[in-house]
Amino acid sequence: xxxxxxxxxxxxxxxxxxxxxxxxxxxxxxxxxxxxxxxxxxxxxxxxxxxxxxxxxxxxxxxxxxxxxxxxxxxxxxxxxxxxxxxxxxxxxxxxxxxxxxxxxxxxxxxxxxxxxxxxxxxxxxxxxxxxxxxxxxxxxxxxxxxxxxxxxxxxxxxxxxxxxxxxxxxxxxxxxxxxxxxxxxxxxxxxxxxxxxxxxxxxxxxxxxxxxxxxxxxxxxxxxxxxxxxxxxxxxxxxxxxxxxxxxxxxxxxxxxxxxxxxxxxxxxxxxxxxxxxxxxxxxxxxxxxxxxxxxxxxxxxxxxxxxxxxxxxxxxxxxxxxxxxxxxxxxxxxxxxxxxxxxxxxxxxxxxxxxxxxxxxxxxxxxxxxxxxxxxxxxxxxxxxxxxxxxxxxxxxxxxxxxxxxxxxxxxxxxxxxxxxxxxxxxxxxxxxxxxxxxxxxxxxxxxxxxxxxxxxxxxxxxxxxxxxxxxxxxxx
Amino acid sequence: xxxxxxxxxxxxxxxxxxxxxxxxxxxxxxxxxxxxxxxxxxxxxxxxxxxxxxxxxxxxxxxxxxxxxxxxxxxxxxxxxxxxxxxxxxxxxxxxxxxxxxxxxxxxxxxxxxxxxxxxxxxxxxxxxxxxxxxxxxxxxxxxxxxxxxxxxxxxxxxxxxxxxxxxxxxxxxxxxxxxxxxxxxxxxxxxxxxxxxxxxxxxxxxxxxxxxxxxxxxxxxxxxxxxxxxxxxxxxxxxxxxxxxxxxxxxxxxxxxxxxxxxxxxxxxxxxxxxxxxxxxxxxxxxxxxxxxxxxxxxxxxxxxxxxxxxxxxxxxxxxxxxxxxxxxxxxxxxxxxxxxxxxxxxxxxxxxxxxxxxxxxxxxxxxxxxxxxxxxxxxxxxxxxxxxxxxxxxxxxxxxxxxxxxxxxxxxxxxxxxxxxxxxxxxxxxxxxxxxxxxxxxxxxxxxxxxxxxxxxxxxxxxxxxxxxxxxxxxxx
Numbered sequence: 001x002x003x004x005x006x007x008x009x010x011x012x013x014x015x016x017x018x019x020x021x022x023x024x025x026x027x028x029x030x031x032x033x034x035x036x037x038x039x040x041x042x043x044x045x046x047x048x049x050x051x052x053x054x055x056x057x058x059x060x061x062x063x064x065x066x067x068x069x070x071x072x073x074x075x076x077x078x079x080x081x082x083x084x085x086x087x088x089x090x091x092x093x094x095x096x097x098x099x100x101x102x103x104x105x106x107x108x109x110x111x112x113x114x115x116x117x118x119x120x121x122x123x124x125x126x127x128x129x130x131x132x133x134x135x136x137x138x139x140x141x142x143x144x145x146x147x148x149x150x151x152x153x154x155x156x157x158x159x160x161x162x163x164x165x166x167x168x169x170x171x172x173x174x175x176x177x178x179x180x181x182x183x184x185x186x187x188x189x190x191x192x193x194x195x196x197x198x199x200x201x202x203x204x205x206x207x208x209x210x211x212x213x214x215x216x217x218x219x220x221x222x223x224x225x226x227x228x229x230x231x232x233x234x235x236x237x238x239x240x241x242x243x244x245x246x247x248x249x250x251x252x253x254x255x256x257x258x259x260x261x262x263x264x265x266x267x268x269x270x271x272x273x274x275x276x277x278x279x280x281x282x283x284x285x286x287x288x289x290x291x292x293x294x295x296x297x298x299x300x301x302x303x304x305x306x307x308x309x310x311x312x313x314x315x316x317x318x319x320x321x322x323x324x325x326x327x328x329x330x331x332x333x334x335x336x337x338x339x340x341x342x343x344x345x346x347x348x349x350x351x352x353x354x355x356x357x358x359x360x361x362x363x364x365x366x367x368x369x370x371x372x373x374x375x376x377x378x379x380x381x382x383x384x385x386x387x388x389x390x391x392x393x394x395x396x397x398x399x400x401x402x403x404x405x406x407x408x409x410x411x412x413x414x415x416x417x418x419x420x421x422x423x424x425x426x427x428x429x430x431x432x433x434x435x436x437x438x439x440x441x442x443x444x445x446x447x448x449x450x451x452x453x454x455x456x457x458x459x460x461x462x463x464x465x466x467x468x469x470x471x472x473x474x475x476x477x478x479x
Numbered sequence: 480x481x482x483x484x485x486x487x488x489x490x491x492x493x494x495x496x497x498x499x500x501x502x503x504x505x506x507x508x509x510x511x512x513x514x515x516x517x518x519x520x521x522x523x524x525x526x527x528x529x530x531x532x533x534x535x536x537x538x539x540x541x542x543x544x545x546x547x548x549x550x551x552x553x554x555x556x557x558x559x560x561x562x563x564x565x566x567x568x569x570x571x572x573x574x575x576x577x578x579x580x581x582x583x584x585x586x587x588x589x590x591x592x593x594x595x596x597x598x599x600x601x602x603x604x605x606x607x608x609x610x611x612x613x614x615x616x617x618x619x620x621x622x623x624x625x626x627x628x629x630x631x632x633x634x635x636x637x638x639x640x641x642x643x644x645x646x647x648x649x650x651x652x653x654x655x656x657x658x659x660x661x662x663x664x665x666x667x668x669x670x671x672x673x674x675x676x677x678x679x680x681x682x683x684x685x686x687x688x689x690x691x692x693x694x695x696x697x698x699x700x701x702x703x704x705x706x707x708x709x710x711x712x713x714x715x716x717x718x719x720x721x722x723x724x725x726x727x728x729x730x731x732x733x734x735x736x737x738x739x740x741x742x743x744x745x746x747x748x749x750x751x752x753x754x755x756x757x758x759x760x761x762x763x764x765x766x767x768x769x770x771x772x773x774x775x776x777x778x779x780x781x782x783x784x785x786x787x788x789x790x791x792x793x794x795x796x797x798x799x800x801x802x803x804x805x806x807x808x809x810x811x812x813x814x815x816x817x818x819x820x821x822x823x824x825x826x827x828x829x830x831x832x833x834x835x836x837x838x839x840x841x842x843x844x845x846x847x848x849x850x851x852x853x854x855x856x857x858x859x860x861x862x863x864x865x866x867x868x869x870x871x872x873x874x875x876x877x878x879x880x881x882x883x884x885x886x887x888x889x890x891x892x893x894x895x896x897x898x899x900x901x902x903x904x905x906x907x908x909x910x911x912x913x914x915x916x917x918x919x920x921x922x923x924x925x926x927x928x929x930x931x932x933x934x935x936x937x938x939x940x941x942x943x944x945x946x947x948x949x950x951x952x953x954x955x956x957x958x
Contacts, residue, residue: 002485002541004647012638012662013676021682021699032685062481072668080699118685125679129639130646137642159491160608161804163616165644167609168483183491189551197492200604201821202811203500206509206597220500220559232822232949263823315804324803325640325794332681342680343711344742470711 004165008065008090009072011126016073019119020083028086032118033334033355035110036128039348042137042323046448047438049143049431050111051176052135053101054421055169056128057412060092063127094120096412099358101422102139102176102431103407104438106451108348108390109358109372111328113408118335125330133328134166135173137320141295142177143435145313147443148299149178153310155196156182157290158318170318176428183312191424196224198260198288204231210238214245222254226288229259229273239273243280258286258309266291267304274307286310294321295445341466347391352459353466359384359404368437369402370449375456381406387454397454483644487544487569488551490605495552498598499562507565507598512813512834515591515607518827521616521802525927526917528622528910529590530655531614532580533900534648535607536891539571542606573599575891578837580901581618581655581910582886583917585930587827587869588837588851590807592887597814604809612807613645614652616799620774621656622914624792626922627778628657632789634675635661636769637797649797655907662791670903677705677739677767689716693724701733705767708738708752718752722759737765737788745770746783753786765789773800774924820945826870831938832945838863838883847916848881849928854935860885866933876933 022028041048065073065087073079073087094116105111112132114121146154156174159167159182171187181194188195199217207213210232218225227245229238239259246256259277261269266289277285289301290312298311315321331351332340339353355377361369373387381404389395410418422430441449455463501507520527544552544566552558552566573595584590591611593600625633635653638646638661650666660673667674678696686692689711697704706724708717718738725735738756740748745768756764768780769791777790794800810830811819818832834856840848852866860883868874889897901909920928934942 002538004483004644006481007665009664009668011664012636013664013667013674014662014678015676016664017676017700017703018678018682021678021696022685024699025695027685027695030685032681034681059481069668072664076667077664077674118681122679122681126639130641130643133640134643134645157491160605160809161612161806162609163642163645163798163803164609164613164648165483166613166642169643183493185488185490185492185495185551185556186486188492188555189488189548195492195556197494197496199493199497199500200601202511202513202597202601203497205811205819205821206501206506206511206814216504216506217500220503221496224496263828315806319642319798319803321803322801324642324798324800327640327794330639332684335685340684342684349742 005066006059006063006127007069008063008087008123009069011123015123015125016077016079019123020079022119022122023083023086024080028117028119030118030336032116032121032332034114034121034125034330035333035351035356036112036114036132036328036330037108037110038326038328039107040327041107042140042320042326043144044445045140045144046442046444046451047104047106047140048136048326049139049177050099050103050105050136051101051139051173052132052169053098053112053411054427055135055172056131057096057417058421059127059131060124060412060415061417063092065090091415092116092120092124093415094412095410095414097408098411099407100409100430102427102434104431104434106372106453109374109453110356110408113355129328129330133326135169135176136328137323137326138170138173138317139177139431140326141317141320142174142179143431144295144445145298145317146178148295148302149311152308154179155310155312156184156317157312157314159184161315162318167318172424174317175424176431178428178432193424198226199228201228201231204228211241211244214241215248218245218249218256222249225249225256226258226260227256228262230261230263234261234264234269235272239276243276243282246282246285247280256282256285258288260288260290260312262290266308267301267306270306270308288312290314292316339462339466341463341470343467343470350463350467352455353462354459356459358407360407361399362403362405366437367439370439370442371397371399371452371454372407373399373404373454373456374459376458376462379456379458384456386457388457388460390453390455397452484545485538485542485606486548487542487566487602488548490602492556494602494604495556495558498602499558501598501601502562502565503559507596509597509815511595511597511600511811513593513600513604513809514589514812514830514835515593515611515807515809516587516589517805517807518586519806520586521619521799521805522623523924524619524623525921525923525930526583526585526619527615527805528618528656529578529582529584529615530580530618530652531611531648532577532591532890533906534614534651535610536575536896537900538606538610539603539891539894540896542571544569570894571595571599571603572894573891574889574893576887577890578886579888579909581906581913583910583913585851585932588853588932589835589887592834608807608809612805614648614655615807616802616805617649617652617796618656618910619805620796620799621653621658622910623774623924624777624796625657627774627781628790631787633658634789634791635663635796636791636793638663640794641797646797651903653796654903655910657907657911672903678707680707680710683707683710690720690723693720694727697724697728697735701728704728704735705737705739706735707741709740709742713740713743713748714751718755722755722761725761725764726759735761735764737767739767739769739791741769745787746780746785749785749787767791769793771795818941818945820942820949822946822949829942829946831934832941833938835938837886839886840878841882841884845916846918849918849921850876850878850931850933851886852878852883852933852935853938855937855941858935858937863935865936867936867939869932869934876931
């Protein structure tokens, strides 16, 4: 009962319904290509950090229908016996091209491309969206918080307010975005993330006095001793008691790590606390804070010169407040080697046809120029001289002469990973490296510069030609 | 790799750090009582639907530290060997009192009371909050959507945009709040929820024509045939093709179920679609809609008289948009049989001391009067004549003569469930029954009436006395 396994049934029913139709029509081997992309950057921000990829690939390598799934599909969903036989042997055999996990990515560009039989590619949709949308949301939030936190220590504290099981992956994504640690033991164990933890108010309350609680805690945790000082009265009880116990520890040749403030005016209290600790000769003791933190509050504390060393960021990180969602979608762009589109009255709701590569344009300082160009995979990179606005006809930008770098790399071939899974810290380091290459005007919170994503000449023509063709065929239908 | 198990390590490190200190101090058997309650109703609403309880109890019955956990706690977290031995045998032995799952609950009242050794009760904190906060959030959102949907069919469609694994529990909570079904196969299999699913645009695109796609789909899904009609042009292609195939099905003695609209002006298109279907004699075909729905959009569609039969509600339900969080907390209220509080400059941040029961006040029509009173468990229900405002001294309300009903029931004794787990449908039925008893002014979306939660005379006195006592002791400290 306490176990949740990502099996074949971790999907929406319509994927299975379609898969069954493909199978029964004997169309299930038809080759298909799908793109994963998003349309809107959350948090009114200027970029998204792509996360979740390697966890998705892990899942895909072991993606099968369990016996329990098979029973359910047969007895409750009454799937066709021949299709059930097919599912019993089901494995994912497709190819996956993707941006590196940790990449800085932008709206409308393919972040992942899936090439597989239409059945396999379709069945993958819900799982892929479920994993990538959420982790990218949280990694992006974490990167924003890191941006205003400089070299301060950031720890993810959101497990209790996370959306249930989502708290597990939230801790992983937070590290990708720039956090050092988590409060979450499960995530520490699963992902090798450093875990941290101090004490709750209940611990202090459970002792006859705050002083007795701190002494007991110090006795058994000499190496990780952070006192929570706001159970009764921060300035008149908590900090004096923490100082008293820290001085006692010194006499035993030990050192307390610090104090934690979890309520009140953190700017004011941290300054007071710093002065009191320094006055007592405890300059090495750190000040940690928590309580409804986000990038704006941390920036404000920084502006006020609050002498805080460690930020524990909970709810607003773990749920990706306030958006709580990345609107990533998964769209068919090629079937049976022919490019395809879904039409819409709204041009921004149309997908881009065919197999595509994304190139990032660099300036001479190896910084991002602020432009990515989407091209067909069979285009020659050297011939990409201009990029077109995807939705405003006639608007274009010259990219001739700038260095380009492809963003989509093969990650999985015939259902097998191409290269070993990178360590989480490598993914996080890549994200920070790429964020360093992104100019500050894209990273600011207020009206960030809009990073340009354009289409190659060839891709623009292909899309507009398909669009005209489909529209023409309706007109024929209509008359 | 693909499995996530709720074991002992599904917690925050500080719970373990405190537990270890209790153990090493030999205080771990100290009896303690904790309350779970929340302070703010999400969605600017008038109530919360309590959900997640029976899933939490399931977890607690099997809550142990796995071999893998033990290795991690020893080798990476370096817990004390004696404490590790204790954890190896760890089981939860406590008592749990709770509102019935599906209960309508309000801020500041205890929704769950945990009585256990302080070690066990503390270790439970993160798990309890993680499960109850999220499911209650989603059940509440679902209830709001049900409220404006009357007897229309509601299906949860949010798996792809859910916060990763949270999508599993979101489907369960949606049913408690009033949804009939989900798109999520995994949740269907796990919880016995009916699953529904139609087709994606990619299915239509993968065929040489929309008509061919509909025919293929109809052929293999005669019993569950809902055509997605907006891939190319809803009115000029999608609906005419759906009608054509539905008529063909009639000739074979079959009936199509309906159509689904996933874009455009749903009010306008549903009216047009209804007229076209009726004109073709397909009055039995249903109209399903999806696309960014929430309670406000559904209410608006209803006001416009849109002839919609089935609503598929995705993102905004599955993430609990816009709040995405219920701020539930878990606070120590009694230790070693003595009531305790955590002080705060802000009275609303203080907890209520001691073991408490909550009584709901009814009017003579068996409707909720709009008042719950929190009392000490050793108070006589018949003597509850008045309730006091928890934060505004001097404000009170007479409740003498009204029927009262206790809300907290024993659910688990010595770590074992007292009664069998109710079926999900029973929980959902209970929620709807209780919502029927809640007067409409608490259910409206705009400035709902504030349901009164008050304290018994005795509880008020206990809290204020403890508060004075603690404050007095600081003053002594200060001088």
